Amino acid sequence: MLLSTVSPVPxxxxxxxxxxxxxxxxxxxxxxxxGIGLALWRSREALGDRQVPLMGVLAAFIFAAQxxxxxxxxxxxxxxxxxxxAAILLGPWAGMLVMTxxxxxxxxxxxxxxxxxxxxxxxxxxxxxxxxxxxxxxGVRLLAGEERWGLLAGGAVAAWASVVVSATACAIELGFSGxxxxxxxxxAMAGIHVLIGIGEGLITLGALALVSVVRPxxxxxxxxxxxxxxxxxxxxxxxxxxxxxxxxxxxxxPDGLERVAEDIGFLEAAxxxxxxxxxxxxxxxxxxxxxxxxxxxxxxxxxxxxxxxxLAALYRRRAVSQA
Amino acid sequence: xxxxxxxSYRPAESPVHRLxxxxxxxxxxxxxxxxxxxxERAWAIFALLQGLLxxxxxxxxxxxxxxxxxxxxxxxxxxxxxxxxFSTPGRPLWMLGPWAIxxxxxxxxxxxxxxxYISIQAAVLLAATTPFPDVLWGMRALRIPRxxxxxxxxxxxxxxxxxxxxxxxxxxxxxxxxxxxGRGGGSLAWRARVAGGMAGSLFIxxxxxxxxxxxxxxxxxxxxxxxxxxxxxxxxxxxxxxAVGLMVLAAVVVVGQVx
Numbered sequence: 384m385l386l387s388t389v390s391p392v393p394x395x396x397x398x399x400x401x402x403x404x405x406x407x408x409x410x411x412x413x414x415x416x417x418g419i420g421l422a423l424w425r426s427r428e429a430l431g432d433r434q435v436p437l438m439g440v441l442a443a444f445i446f447a448a449q450x451x452x453x454x455x456x457x458x459x460x461x462x463x464x465x466x467x468x469a470a471i472l473l474g475p476w477a478g479m480l481v482m483t484x485x486x487x488x489x490x491x492x493x494x495x496x497x498x499x500x501x502x503x504x505x506x507x508x509x510x511x512x513x514x515x516x517x518x519x520x521x522g523v524r525l526l527a528g529e530e531r532w533g534l535l536a537g538g539a540v541a542a543w544a545s546v547v548v549s550a551t552a553c554a555i556e557l558g559f560s561g562x563x564x565x566x567x568x569x570x571a572m573a574g575i576h577v578l579i580g581i582g583e584g585l586i587t588l589g590a591l592a593l594v595s596v597v598r599p600x601x602x603x604x605x606x607x608x609x610x611x612x613x614x615x616x617x618x619x620x621x622x623x624x625x626x627x628x629x630x631x632x633x634x635x636x637p638d639g640l641e642r643v644a645e646d647i648g649f650l651e652a653a654x655x656x657x658x659x660x661x662x663x664x665x666x667x668x669x670x671x672x673x674x675x676x677x678x679x680x681x682x683x684x685x686x687x688x689x690x691x692x693x694l695a696a697l698y699r700r701r702a703v704s705q706a
Numbered sequence: 707x708x709x710x711x712x713x714s715y716r717p718a719e720s721p722v723h724r725l726x727x728x729x730x731x732x733x734x735x736x737x738x739x740x741x742x743x744x745x746e747r748a749w750a751i752f753a754l755l756q757g758l759l760x761x762x763x764x765x766x767x768x769x770x771x772x773x774x775x776x777x778x779x780x781x782x783x784x785x786x787x788x789x790x791x792f793s794t795p796g797r798p799l800w801m802l803g804p805w806a807i808x809x810x811x812x813x814x815x816x817x818x819x820x821x822x823y824i825s826i827q828a829a830v831l832l833a834a835t836t837p838f839p840d841v842l843w844g845m846r847a848l849r850i851p852r853x854x855x856x857x858x859x860x861x862x863x864x865x866x867x868x869x870x871x872x873x874x875x876x877x878x879x880x881x882x883x884x885x886x887x888g889r890g891g892g893s894l895a896w897r898a899r900v901a902g903g904m905a906g907s908l909f910i911x912x913x914x915x916x917x918x919x920x921x922x923x924x925x926x927x928x929x930x931x932x933x934x935x936x937x938x939x940x941x942x943x944x945x946x947x948x949a950v951g952l953m954v955l956a957a958v959v960v961v962g963q964v965x
Contacts (some may be wrong), residue, residue, distance in 0.1 A: 399780035400738050400825030401818055402787060408742070432930030435853060436920045437913075439860020440868075444912035446861065447868035451875065451908070453901040463905055472909065476929055484857045492714055492831045492862075494779060497822075499738045562818060563786050564793040572786075582898055589902015590909060598910055622740055 396553055396576075397489065398504055400497030406520035411503030411556065413481070418510035422479040438477060442484040445469060453582075463586045467542035470513035471587075472594065472601055475615065478517065480573040488620055502510065503556050507549040511622060516545035516650075518619015525616065534602065535588050542581035542587035544623075550576035551626055614703050714776070714833040722835045723768035724928040726919055726944040727844035728937070733951045734832040738825040740955045746817040751962040752824065758954070759827045770832045775836075787818045822857040838862050847937045856932040868912055875904045 403411070411550040427434055467486075470478030486505050495506045520541035527533020554572040558565030567657040595602045597698075717723075722730075737755065763773050792802075794812030832841070839862070846855045854950045879900065892900075919927075940948075 399783050399822050400828045401822030402783060405742050423851060433920050435856045435932060436860060437916045439857045440864050440916035440919060442831045442857060442861040443864035446865050446906055447872040450872045451901050451904050453897045480708060480857060484861050488858060488861055491841055492825055492833055497825055498735055498829055499742055505816055542738045557786060563789050567789040577787050585895055585898030586902040586905055590906035593906030594909060601913060632920040640925060
């Protein structure tokens with residue numbers, strides 16, 4: 384298999400065509416186009432005419448770096464996705480452009496991910512992942528002050544979070560499309576990627592450890608290309624919250640396209656009329672259930688965020704008192 | 707590694723290869739769109755689209771086997787859709803423990819897999835019959851932002867250079883570490899950190915290469931604009947193939963919606 388030299392493990396995150404409903408694919412394109420437009424404009428501002436060669440070569444780097452695998456256990460191997468590293472070292476906007484190009488070429492050249500659903504794949508892996516990664520990274524670095532552990536821990540946690548959040552977004556899209564019920568897809572996708580993300584976090588940590596020693600200027604370069612550190616933290620947190628809010632809503636629609644088709648009325652002969660069956664299916668009082676899930680999700684996010692802030696503050700105070 | 711080891715383009719003399727990349731790009735995306743618009747269980751429409759693809763595959767002379775084999779790469783993802791066989795309400799067919807596989811669920815699953823398989827064949831055909839630089843200029847002609855296309859061009863140009871670089875890193879690691887079949891030495895965290903160090907050094911090499919490339923571009927008069935020749939005009943045959951292709955696909959979609 385030629386493909387296996389580029390992508391040693393079929394990462395179950397590149398959605399092929401046919402798995403998303405048309406509506407979800409279009410929404411993916413809208414988000415992707417807005418994100419790419421902003422990223423093109425902002426990174427051009429920061430990089431000027433260096434933009435094209437720098438972004439292009441580093442996009443090729445992400446591709447090549449995905450060949451660097453390591454043995455996990457008994458014949459399986461982990462490898463590297465790179466979205467977080469790109470966002471941290473280049474800044475979020477440039478990171479988005481690099482990842483967009485990678486996702487597009489993966490689809491066009493290697494059929495890794497579909498063409499019509501490319502917007503959704505770009506949204507997951509090239510918009511959401513770098514944004515969340517950068518937000519988490521900035522957050523940890525702000526908490527850590529000038530400490531070196533902030534760079535390493537921030538990078539590792541950011542990489543882990545970016546993988547988990549893109550998988551979550553992928554599961555939500557599959558849920559809205561009626562391809563896979565969210566109740567199954569979300570725990571499965573998030574569960575697998577909670578583990579895959581650990582590998583990503585460790586590799587990103589190793590890469591940052593090396594780069595920060597050999598070319599410390601590059602680590603700070605990503606910082607200067609994105610002003611307003613705290614704003615990125617809020618953006619990352621807001622995005623994570625938004626995904627939590629959306630996920631329970633994905634379940635009541637078994638098939639988004641069918642539903643819209645029904646609404647518009649061009650699909651009069653609805654097959655099987657699934658909406659007669661739903662009332663006595665499982666969802667009596669769905670609104671309360673969805674609300675409960677949303678509340679639980681929001682509470683969980685806040686608790687985790689609060690814990691992180693508390694721990695970091697504690698650690699910092701101890702470091703200061705020791706010094 | 708030679709460029710051909712990774713590239714999915716298969717050179718051949720065929721009418722499909724000669725067709726304008728813009729037309730091929732539009733037709734491939736339209737065919738995928740047609741598959742997406744075909745309702746579930748419209749088996750006749752699916753068969754029609756698959757037949758259409760087989761005819762193009764024969765005309766393109768890249769080999770039916772190659773297209774089919776490459777198209778299989780999308781199949782692992784069908785695992786993600788397997789759960790619809792249980793979750794779709796309908797007449798239960800078999801019980802699998804506490805879950806019932808329903809008739810409607812099974813038919814939906816089969817429809818999803820067929821749609822995915824049809825779509826990926828269109829993408830495989832596009833990549834196999836069009837050199838990637840041609841796909842890029844086709845995209846630019848279709849108003850994809852110039853900068854994005856230029857970045858894509860650089861990615862393609864340096865992908866193979868950096869893939870070589872990555873393979874040298876992997877070879878060096880292999881030469882220095884004994885790995886009894888399947889098990890690497892050291893702890894998992896240690897192995898991951900070694901891979902991380904390799905990624906970091908590859909990043910620095912790539913970054914510094916981009917600086918040299920930028921300097922070389924400046925020395926040759928680069929001013930921030932990527933200038934390219936205007937794409938050639940579409941030949942009459944390109945217009946004809948494009949128009950007929952779109953009309954056929956539109957007809958297929960309409961028939962699929964009505965029946």
